[in-house]
Amino acid sequence: MKAGRLERTVGLVLGAGAIVSVALLAIGIAGMIAAHIGPLDRPFPPFDLQRLTVDLASLKPAGFLWLGLLAVILTPSIRVIASLFGFAAAGERRMVAVAVVVLAAICLSAALGAGG
Amino acid sequence: MAELLLLICGGVVAGAFGALLGLGGGVLIVPLLTLGFGLPLREAVGASLVCVIVTSSAAASVYLQRDVANLRLGMTLEMFTAIAAMAGGLVAFLVPDRLLAVMFAALLMYVALTMVRARDARDNRDAGGAPNGRDSGHTSGRPNGDSSGEVSPEAAERAERPSGGAEPAGSGGLMASLSGPGYRVRNLGRGVLGSLLAGVVSALFGVGGGIVKVPVMNLIMGVPIRVATATSNLMIGVTASAGALIYLFRGGIDPYVAAPTALGVFAGASLASRLSDRVDLGILRLLFVAVLVITAAQMALRGFG
Numbered sequence: 001m002k003a004g005r006l007e008r009t010v011g012l013v014l015g016a017g018a019i020v021s022v023a024l025l026a027i028g029i030a031g032m033i034a035a036h037i038g039p040l041d042r043p044f045p046p047f048d049l050q051r052l053t054v055d056l057a058s059l060k061p062a063g064f065l066w067l068g069l070l071a072v073i074l075t076p077s078i079r080v081i082a083s084l085f086g087f088a089a090a091g092e093r094r095m096v097a098v099a100v101v102v103l104a105a106i107c108l109s110a111a112l113g114a115g116g
Numbered sequence: 117m118a119e120l121l122l123l124i125c126g127g128v129v130a131g132a133f134g135a136l137l138g139l140g141g142g143v144l145i146v147p148l149l150t151l152g153f154g155l156p157l158r159e160a161v162g163a164s165l166v167c168v169i170v171t172s173s174a175a176a177s178v179y180l181q182r183d184v185a186n187l188r189l190g191m192t193l194e195m196f197t198a199i200a201a202m203a204g205g206l207v208a209f210l211v212p213d214r215l216l217a218v219m220f221a222a223l224l225m226y227v228a229l230t231m232v233r234a235r236d237a238r239d240n241r242d243a244g245g246a247p248n249g250r251d252s253g254h255t256s257g258r259p260n261g262d263s264s265g266e267v268s269p270e271a272a273e274r275a276e277r278p279s280g281g282a283e284p285a286g287s288g289g290l291m292a293s294l295s296g297p298g299y300r301v302r303n304l305g306r307g308v309l310g311s312l313l314a315g316v317v318s319a320l321f322g323v324g325g326g327i328v329k330v331p332v333m334n335l336i337m338g339v340p341i342r343v344a345t346a347t348s349n350l351m352i353g354v355t356a357s358a359g360a361l362i363y364l365f366r367g368g369i370d371p372y373v374a375a376p377t378a379l380g381v382f383a384g385a386s387l388a389s390r391l392s393d394r395v396d397l398g399i400l401r402l403l404f405v406a407v408l409v410i411t412a413a414q415m416a417l418r419g420f421g
Contacts, residue, residue, distance in 0.1 A: 007187050011180030014353070018173040022382050025375040032120065037372065039123050040153065044370040065371035072166050072378065073360045075173045076353030083191060094293065098191050102354060105198035109358040112206060113365030 006086040013082045017075030024068030031061030077106050119153075120376055126152065127380020128387070131171065135388035136395055137404055141381045142168050142323030143227055146220060147411040148377075150418070155373060157213050157220070162363035163374035164322030165356045167381040172324060172352040174382065179346035186343055189294045189301060189333075190350040193311040197325065197355040200315025205362030208320050218419035220321050224412035227327060228405045299340055307337045311351075319359030324352035 032039075045051075045062040052070075055063030084099035126148045130141035142164045149160035179185040208216065294301045301307075310332030314325035326348040333344035363369050 004183055007180045007183055007185070010187060011177045013177075014173045014180065015177030018170060018177060018382075021170060021173075022379060025379050028371070028375050029120070029124075029379060032372065032376075033117065036117075038117070039120050039372045039376055041372060044372050046367060047364055047369070047371075062371060065375045069166060069364075069369065069371055069374060069378075072169050072173075073357045073364060076169065076357045079173075079176075080191070080354060083187065094290070095188055095191065098188075098195060101195045102191060102198055105195065105202060106354065106358050106361065109198070109202040109205065109361040110365065112202060113362040 006083070006090065009086060010079055010082050014075060014079050017071065017078060021068050021071040021075060024064050024071055028061050028063075028065035028068055031059070031064055035061055037061060077103065080106070123153070123373065123376045124380040124383075127167065127377040127382075128384035129380075131167070131381035131384025131386075132388040132391070133384075133400075133404060134171070134381075135385040136391070136397060136400055137231075139227070139327075139404075141171065141385070142321065143224060143408070144411075145377060145381065146322050147224075147415060149373065150217075151411070151414050153373070155370070157216050158208060158363070158368045159370050159373065161208065161320070161322035162360065162368035163370065163377050165319075165360040165363060166369065166374045167378045168318075168322065168324045168356045169353050169360060170378045170382050171385045172349055172356065174385070176346070176350040176353060179349055184342060185346035185350045186294070186296050186339070187350065189296075189339070190347040192294060192304075193307060193329070193333075193347075194351040194354045196308050196311040197315035197318070197329070197351055198358040200312040201319040201325075201355045201358040202315075202362065204316035204319030205359040207316075208359075209362075209366060209368070211320075214419045216320070216419075217415050221412040221416035221419060223317070223321055223323070224408045224415065228408040228412065230327065231401055231405050231408075296339075296343060299338055299343070302338045303336050307332055310336065315355050315358070318352070318355045319362070322359075324348070325355055326352060 031037075045055075045066070047066055052063055052066050056067060057063075080099050080102050084096060084103070087095040087099060127141070127145070130144035130148060133139070133144060134141040145164040145167055146157070146160045149155040149163060150157050155163075176185060180187065211219075291301050291304065294304070310328055314328035314332075317323060317328055318325035326345075329348040329351060330341070330344045333339040333347060334341050337344075339347065360369070
């Protein structure tokens with residue numbers, strides 16, 4: 001992949017991620033309104049991957065909200081993965097290593113967060 | 117319903133302010149949620165990180181497609197911002213809420229002072245007869261390199277190109293591979309230190325950290341302001357997501373609050389990029405400084421009170 005083309009591709013990945021995230025959040029907010037859920041209602045639904053699929057299947061607002069928030073948080077990681085493949089295709093080993101380290105740092109954050 | 121609308125509107129205002137003035141919404145979202153809606157500081161920071169990622173992804177997408185952001189430099193530095201954000205995220209859960217509030221107040225005062233100094237520097241430059249064909253506000257008071265980096269693409273497009281400090285690209289090696297057309301990256305070690313600081317600041321306070329990254333890249337590393345702003349914006353996504361993952365798994369993100377706020381911020385930032393030509397940024401900047409000072413005082417009171 002040529003320099004410039006990689007940037008454009010990665011840019012498209014980020015843009016698509018932002019649009020999908022915002023769309024999912026908007027669906028979740030519409031669900032909140034329909035279900036008369038206020039933003040300050042407590043307790044808020046905790047993040048739980050197993051519950052997420054159940055909530056999505058039953059069209060609960062929490063499912064869409066968490067999926068949207070996950071999409072938001074993971075979009076930069078997807079950008080890094082896209083960059084990694086682009087650098088690999090271009091034979092840029094140093095940048096491949098950089099992308100791997102960035103991904104490792106993000107994974108470590110998730111692991112430390114989940115482990116706490 | 118009224119609370120939901122208020123939250124979305126608050127997000128719109130924070131996003132618009134941030135985009136118009138070259139700041140992410142973070143510095144306004146955290147006070148909005150804590151002082152305005154009574155949320156615990158950590159939940160406000162978690163929501164703010166989500167907002168920062170959304171706006172970063174949208175803006176960086178444009179920057180990359182316009183070939184403004186330096187992907188290689190950004191990814192190299194974000195190795196360090198991400199690691200530091202991880203550490204900052206962990207520390208945030210150990211620091212007492214009151215201390216965090218006082219630290220946030222100090223950050224707000226720093227941002228306010230930076231903006232005042234930016235204005236003074238611009239005024240001095242104008243008084244000195246420097247060429248200034250454009251509305252001075254359009255450089256958004258980024259005299260020494262846009263104090264934030266989280267700007268709308270349109271605003272960045274107008275940002276002035278640097279002259280001093282940038283060296284011509286040429287030689288091989290790591291620095292050359294990180295350099296771009298018309299400039300050569302230097303002082304990578306100091307850039308790494310700045311990136312570490314930016315990562316901690318981002319995760320502790322729910323901001324993008326551009327207030328550290330852009331000046332470091334521009335003044336220390338010789339990256340043109342326009343490229344530094346765009347590259348910082350690109351890095352913010354990874355930096356904030358490393359911090360946000362800690363908050364996510366530790367129950368620091370409330371989806372009922374984070375989602376509407378993020379939606380509002382996204383809408384506000386998008387709106388601002390279309391309004392930026394019609395707004396007097398000088399007046400807006402003064403207003404923003406006043407808001408920052410008042411908010412800092414309130415946050416400090418919360419911390420000490």
